[in-house]
Amino acid sequence: MSGNFGAPFHSKRNELVDDSASFHSTWTAPDYNLPSLEAAIPENTFTATCDQANAKVPIPRTAQSTRWIARGRVSRACENCRDQKVKCSGNRPVCDRCRNTGAACFYGDRKKEKTVKELKELTSQISALQSLVRNFYPTLDASSSQLVDQTLREISSGLPLPQTDPVAPDLFSFPPGHIRQVNPPMSLIDVRPGFQSRLADYTEEDYDCDDRVRASGFVGEHSEVAWLYRLKCDLDQDLSTMKETPQHLAMSSMNFFRDDSQVLVLDPVDLACWPPQHVADKLVDAYFQFVHPAFPIFSKTTFLRQYRSFYSKPDSQPGKKWQALLNLVFAIATRHLILAAPPWSNCDDHQRFFGRAWSVIVEQLALLDHPDLQQVQTEGLAALYLLSVGQINRSWRIIGAAIRSAVTMGLNLRSESHNIPYFSKEIRYRLWWALFLLDTVLSEMTGRPLSTEGIFCTTPLPVPLREEDLFDERVVQLVTSKKTGAGLFTSLVPNSILAPPEESASRNNPAQLGPGQLNGKKRTPQDIAEMHTTSTSLAPNTSLCFLYAVDLAHLLREAINNLYAPRETRRSCHDIETVISKLNSHADDWLSHLPTEFQFTSTNTNATRIFAQQRAILAFRFYATKLIITQPSLRLSGPTMEARSPGTLSNNLATICLQTACQMLDLLPDEPNCSWLYDLAPWLSILHNIMQSITVLLIELFTFTHIGTSKATGIIQRVKKAIQWLNQMSARDPSSQRAWLICMEILSCHGSKFGFDSENHWLSL
Numbered sequence: 001m002s003g004n005f006g007a008p009f010h011s012k013r014n015e016l017v018d019d020s021a022s023f024h025s026t027w028t029a030p031d032y033n034l035p036s037l038e039a040a041i042p043e044n045t046f047t048a049t050c051d052q053a054n055a056k057v058p059i060p061r062t063a064q065s066t067r068w069i070a071r072g073r074v075s076r077a078c079e080n081c082r083d084q085k086v087k088c089s090g091n092r093p094v095c096d097r098c099r100n101t102g103a104a105c106f107y108g109d110r111k112k113e114k115t116v117k118e119l120k121e122l123t124s125q126i127s128a129l130q131s132l133v134r135n136f137y138p139t140l141d142a143s144s145s146q147l148v149d150q151t152l153r154e155i156s157s158g159l160p161l162p163q164t165d166p167v168a169p170d171l172f173s174f175p176p177g178h179i180r181q182v183n184p185p186m187s188l189i190d191v192r193p194g195f196q197s198r199l200a201d202y203t204e205e206d207y208d209c210d211d212r213v214r215a216s217g218f219v220g221e222h223s224e225v226a227w228l229y230r231l232k233c234d235l236d237q238d239l240s241t242m243k244e245t246p247q248h249l250a251m252s253s254m255n256f257f258r259d260d261s262q263v264l265v266l267d268p269v270d271l272a273c274w275p276p277q278h279v280a281d282k283l284v285d286a287y288f289q290f291v292h293p294a295f296p297i298f299s300k301t302t303f304l305r306q307y308r309s310f311y312s313k314p315d316s317q318p319g320k321k322w323q324a325l326l327n328l329v330f331a332i333a334t335r336h337l338i339l340a341a342p343p344w345s346n347c348d349d350h351q352r353f354f355g356r357a358w359s360v361i362v363e364q365l366a367l368l369d370h371p372d373l374q375q376v377q378t379e380g381l382a383a384l385y386l387l388s389v390g391q392i393n394r395s396w397r398i399i400g401a402a403i404r405s406a407v408t409m410g411l412n413l414r415s416e417s418h419n420i421p422y423f424s425k426e427i428r429y430r431l432w433w434a435l436f437l438l439d440t441v442l443s444e445m446t447g448r449p450l451s452t453e454g455i456f457c458t459t460p461l462p463v464p465l466r467e468e469d470l471f472d473e474r475v476v477q478l479v480t481s482k483k484t485g486a487g488l489f490t491s492l493v494p495n496s497i498l499a500p501p502e503e504s505a506s507r508n509n510p511a512q513l514g515p516g517q518l519n520g521k522k523r524t525p526q527d528i529a530e531m532h533t534t535s536t537s538l539a540p541n542t543s544l545c546f547l548y549a550v551d552l553a554h555l556l557r558e559a560i561n562n563l564y565a566p567r568e569t570r571r572s573c574h575d576i577e578t579v580i581s582k583l584n585s586h587a588d589d590w591l592s593h594l595p596t597e598f599q600f601t602s603t604n605t606n607a608t609r610i611f612a613q614q615r616a617i618l619a620f621r622f623y624a625t626k627l628i629i630t631q632p633s634l635r636l637s638g639p640t641m642e643a644r645s646p647g648t649l650s651n652n653l654a655t656i657c658l659q660t661a662c663q664m665l666d667l668l669p670d671e672p673n674c675s676w677l678y679d680l681a682p683w684l685s686i687l688h689n690i691m692q693s694i695t696v697l698l699i700e701l702f703t704f705t706h707i708g709t710s711k712a713t714g715i716i717q718r719v720k721k722a723i724q725w726l727n728q729m730s731a732r733d734p735s736s737q738r739a740w741l742i743c744m745e746i747l748s749c750h751g752s753k754f755g756f757d758s759e760n761h762w763l764s765l
Helices: 043-051 079-084 096-101 111-139 142-157 211-216 224-239 277-290 300-312 320-340 349-364 373-388 392-408 422-446 467-471 473-480 482-492 525-536 542-563 566-570 573-592 609-630 649-666 674-680 686-704 710-729 734-750 759-763
Strands: none
Touching: 079 096, 224 686, 224 734, 277 300, 277 320, 300 320, 300 467, 320 349, 320 373, 320 674, 349 373, 373 392, 373 422, 392 422, 422 467, 422 542, 422 686, 467 473, 482 542, 542 573, 542 609, 573 609, 573 649, 609 649, 609 674, 609 686, 649 686, 649 710, 674 710, 686 710, 686 734, 710 734
16 A cells, blocks of 8 residues: 555564554654645545554654754764764765764775785785795705795695794704705795796606607706797786686797607618718818817827728728718718708718718617727717707717716826827817817707716816827927916916816906916916917917817806706895806906907907807807806896886896897898808807897897887897898708797797787798
C-alpha cells in the first residue's frame, strides 16, 4: 500500500509498533515545513487500514535537535570526529563541529593511502638492508653465510623465518684464513629491470639434453655470446604480455660458431698423396705470412729445411708425426686462402689435409702415449685449425690437451739444461707462449676458465729477435745477460710480470717502480746507458710484436680472473669499479710503451706497410682486452638510462666501454673488403672481435640511449657498418653468416623504435 511505503520494522518483533506520540512527532529537520499526516493520507484510506489486523503504518524517526543541516554520509571524517565517534560534516579545512567547539581539525590519510605509504617505506627499508647485507656478505664466515642463505630462501618461498640464534658451526668447518668459495644467494645479486648481465655462479642449462646444447657447452660470462643471450632475453621479456610466459631461450641459440656441425674426416686417407710442390710452396708461404708470426708453434728455420728436403727427395720417409704437422700447416693455410682470396682449387682441401693429419694423430698420438715436442706442436696446430673453421668448443678442448702435454715436458719452466742449445731453448719458450696466447683467445671466446696459471710459470719472455738472429752469439749474449737483458725487457714492457722470476711482480705493484728503479733496485747510470743502447739497437720485427701480444694476454687473463670468476660475485660494486679502473690504467700504460712502428692510434699516414699487419693485430687485441675490462661497467652503471648519473665512476667506465667498441669498429674500412680483413687483421679471431663490439653497441642502444639523440645516431651508424661487414663475410664463412642472422633477428624484432624493422632495410643501407 502506498501509505506503508518505507515504514521501518522493529528489530525485535514482527508486530506493528503503535506509538501515537512518536507517530505525530516531527521526524525531519525543523527547518522543513511538511503537511500534516491527515492531509498527506486520505481519511478513508487511513481508517480502512487501521481496521485491518496487524496493519502496517509508517513510523517516523526520532527527531534530533541539531544546529546544522544534515548532509548525509561524508567520504572522510576528520581525525577529531573519528576519535569521538561522532558524525562529521566533512568540511575542509575545518569541519562544523570542530569550528563550533574550537578543537584542532585535521584530516589524515585514508586506509588505502596509509597502506601504500607503509608499503613504500618497508620496500625502501628492505632495499637498504639488502644492500647492507650484499656489502657485508663477502666477509661473513661459514655459519653466518649459511644463516643468510637460509633466511633469504625462506623469505622468497613464504615460509616462516628461521631463528635468529647463531648457527652452530659445522663439525668440519673451514680453517682460519681459508678462502671459502661461497655462492651468494640470488637475492644478493642485482636482478633489476632492463639489461641484466650478472655474474653467475650457477648454470641454467642441461648440457646433456640435446646435441646442440651439448655441442656449444658451457659459455661463461666474459663471452659475447652470454651478453647477447642476456640482452635477447630481456628484450623478449619486454615484448611479452603479463598473460604470456616467454619461451625459454637456450644460450646455444645465440652461439654463432659452428660447434654443432661435424668435423668431416674423409675416409679412407691416402697418406702418400701430397699436393704438387708449387701448390705446397704457396700454402707454406701463406702459413708463415699469416699464421706463424702470431703463433710461433715451431721453428721456421728447422721446418723449412725439413720441408725442402722432403720435396727434393721423393724417396725420403719422414716420421708420421712430422707428416701430421705438415698436413696441418697445409690445412690452416688452405682455410686462410679460402677466406682471403677465393676461389681456391677446392673448398674441401683443408678438410682432406686435416683428415690426413687426424688419422696420424689418432694412430700415433694416443692418450696413453707419453708426449714429446712434436706431439705438443701437432696438438697446438690442431687447435689452430679447429679455431679457423669455427669449432671453438673442440679447439678449446684440444688446446687444453696441448698445454697439459707441454707441462708434462716442463715447457712452463725456465730451462737450465746444459745439453740444450740456446736456440732450442728459445724455440721451446716460444712454443709455450704461443699455446699460452691461443689458450687466452679461446678462453675469451668461450668465457671459460684459463688452462694455465701464472704462478706455475717461470718461462722467460720470448726475446724480441728474429729467429735468424738467434744463431748470432753476440746478440744472444746481449739479450740474455742478467744486467742488460733485464733492462731490455723492463724498457719494452715495464709493467710486465713476464720477466725472470727474481725480477717479476711489477704488474702486481706497478706504483712501487719509478723511472729510475728496476724492481725496487736503484739503477746505476751505467745500467741505464746499457739498457738504452740495447733497446735502441733492436729493430722492430714480428718477434717484438709477439712479445707485446703475450704481455697484453697477461693483462687480459688478469681481467678474466678478477672480474669474471664466479667467486668475484661476492665483491661489492665499489671494489669491482676499483679493479676495472686499475686494469684500464694498465692497458693504457701498455699502449703508451708501444714502439712507433706499432702505434695504431697515430694518424701518421707515412707509416710503412711492412708492419701494417702487426699494427692491426695489436690494435684488435688491445681493444678486445679493453672491452673485457670495462664491460662489467654496463651492469654497474644501472639498469636504465635514468639510473646513470653523469660524473660517477661507473658511468665514466661505461662511457669508456662504448668508446672502445666504436674504436674497434673504426679500424675497419668503411667499405667491406674481405681480402683486406683476412690479410691484415687477426683473421682467426676477427669475427669474435667484431661481435664483441656489436654486442656492446646493441646493449647501449636498447638500454641506455634516447631515441633521436646524436648518441643514438652514432651508434646506429656503427651498427650498420658492422652488419654490412658481417654480410660480406657471410659469403665465405658460415660462422659469420650465423652471426649476421642473429644480429638481424634482434634488430628486426626490437629495432623498430630506431627506424629499423625489416631485413631489406638494413641491407639497403
